[in-house]
Amino acid sequence: MNSPAINIPGYTYGTAEVAPSPSTLADLERLKVSTGFTKEDEHFLRMAGDVLQAQVETIVNHWRANIIAGIPHLARHSRNLDGTPAPDYLARSNQRFQQWIRDTCLRPYDQDWLNYQHEIALRHTRLKKNQTDGVSSTPYVPYGDIIAFVAVLNGSMRTYLAAHDHDAADVSRMHNAWCKSIHIQMALWAGSYMGTEAAGKES
Amino acid sequence: MNSPAINIPGYTYGTAEVAPSPSTLADLERLKVSTGFTKEDEHFLRMAGDVLQAQVETIVNHWRANIIAGIPHLARHSRNLDGTPAPDYLARSNQRFQQWIRDTCLRPYDQDWLNYQHEIALRHTRLKKNQTDGVSSTPYVPYGDIIAFVAVLNGSMRTYLAAHDHDAADVSRMHNAWCKSIHIQMALWAGSYMGTEAAGKES
Numbered sequence: 001m002n003s004p005a006i007n008i009p010g011y012t013y014g015t016a017e018v019a020p021s022p023s024t025l026a027d028l029e030r031l032k033v034s035t036g037f038t039k040e041d042e043h044f045l046r047m048a049g050d051v052l053q054a055q056v057e058t059i060v061n062h063w064r065a066n067i068i069a070g071i072p073h074l075a076r077h078s079r080n081l082d083g084t085p086a087p088d089y090l091a092r093s094n095q096r097f098q099q100w101i102r103d104t105c106l107r108p109y110d111q112d113w114l115n116y117q118h119e120i121a122l123r124h125t126r127l128k129k130n131q132t133d134g135v136s137s138t139p140y141v142p143y144g145d146i147i148a149f150v151a152v153l154n155g156s157m158r159t160y161l162a163a164h165d166h167d168a169a170d171v172s173r174m175h176n177a178w179c180k181s182i183h184i185q186m187a188l189w190a191g192s193y194m195g196t197e198a199a200g201k202e203s
Numbered sequence: 204m205n206s207p208a209i210n211i212p213g214y215t216y217g218t219a220e221v222a223p224s225p226s227t228l229a230d231l232e233r234l235k236v237s238t239g240f241t242k243e244d245e246h247f248l249r250m251a252g253d254v255l256q257a258q259v260e261t262i263v264n265h266w267r268a269n270i271i272a273g274i275p276h277l278a279r280h281s282r283n284l285d286g287t288p289a290p291d292y293l294a295r296s297n298q299r300f301q302q303w304i305r306d307t308c309l310r311p312y313d314q315d316w317l318n319y320q321h322e323i324a325l326r327h328t329r330l331k332k333n334q335t336d337g338v339s340s341t342p343y344v345p346y347g348d349i350i351a352f353v354a355v356l357n358g359s360m361r362t363y364l365a366a367h368d369h370d371a372a373d374v375s376r377m378h379n380a381w382c383k384s385i386h387i388q389m390a391l392w393a394g395s396y397m398g399t400e401a402a403g404k405e406s
Binding site for chain 1: 233234236237238239240274276277346347348350351352354355357379382383385386387389390391393394396397
């Protein structure tokens with residue numbers, strides 16, 4: 001990973017501050033199989049990372065300033081409780097949002113990645129929201145708000161993936177790999193929200 | 204809707220047997236806004252329904268026989284507990300799976316649709332799985348298994364949407380509308396799995 005990652009406020013990827021995920025590497029393997037995620041998708045995610053690397057600030061600004069800011073029931077989650085802006089909170093979480101794009105494309109999906117998926121989810125629940133940045137905002141983000149907005153992330157990603165003039169087939173392959181990863185992540189986040197039973201554990 | 208719908212075993216859409224959804228039409232409206240689902244998407248879902256209508260059997264056979272059958276941790280959910288095939292169960296649920304494609308594209312998203320989303324989710328949980336068909340299969344489908352496999356549904360849909368020779372831009376618009384609907388549905392199903400707090404309700 002490039003060095004700027006370590007300078008992001010509240011970004012604790014791979015550190016001892018991150019608790020173990022309740023999902024195991026075997027759970028992750030099953031999720032990969034269920035989504036059809038293969039070595040080829042890993043390859044195209046790396047390619048996507050190369051394309052997106054320099055665009056992450058633009059992308060997150062688009063999502064946050066052009067879309068979320070205009071949707072009150074989503075915007076409130078990065079504002080103060082009285083609805084006033086919380087610019088420091090927004091700036092810090094935007095940097096982590098940007099890094100999440102890089103991590104999705106460029107990190108190996110190992111135990112550290114799995115643990116940080118759990119951390120990301122917890123930071124949207126009552127257990128950990130607001131704590132990282134010491135703010136008073138909404139107490140949690142409903143899981144359904146996340147799943148719904150992911151449609152926007154995925155839908156807008158294709159344009160950014162085309163920025164390096166790859167042919168349409170490769171852009172589609174990068175986009176498919178991205179979407180599969182996001183489905184794996186949504187399933188993992190559900191596990192953190194719901195507890196283990198409904199999250200992909202063996203019964 | 205076309206008349207065959209009413210002859211599908213266990214398909215109770217719009218009947219008094221279907222319990223009210225815990226999600227309201229206002230919740231649905233918020234989910235539409237979060238996914239960016241507009242009147243234009245409704246238009247392209249109708250177009251998608253016209254294209255997919257005659258292909259639903261082929262599509263579901265592809266998902267079930269070519270993909271799920273080869274993934275033991277998914278295939279078990281439509282088999283007997285000892286792992287032997289349950290052909291009647293599979294045939295009945297395949298017909299409902301086909302009808303779900305039609306309903307996604309062609310039904311108005313009203314209270315009946317919302318209630319049936321809840322019913323569909325419950326039929327995957329411990330509360331109602333196996334009851335509709337009177338079978339002994341896995342007691343529930345982990346929510347994460349559903350979310351993960353949806354990546355396959357979405358990924359394979361584009362090819363089927365191209366079957367009527369619409370231009371690439373319209374195929375993309377149909378596909379985007381499909382994906383947005385699926386995100387709305389995944390959020391609603393999460394509500395049925397998790398209870399109301401994390402499902403998109405106002406706090």
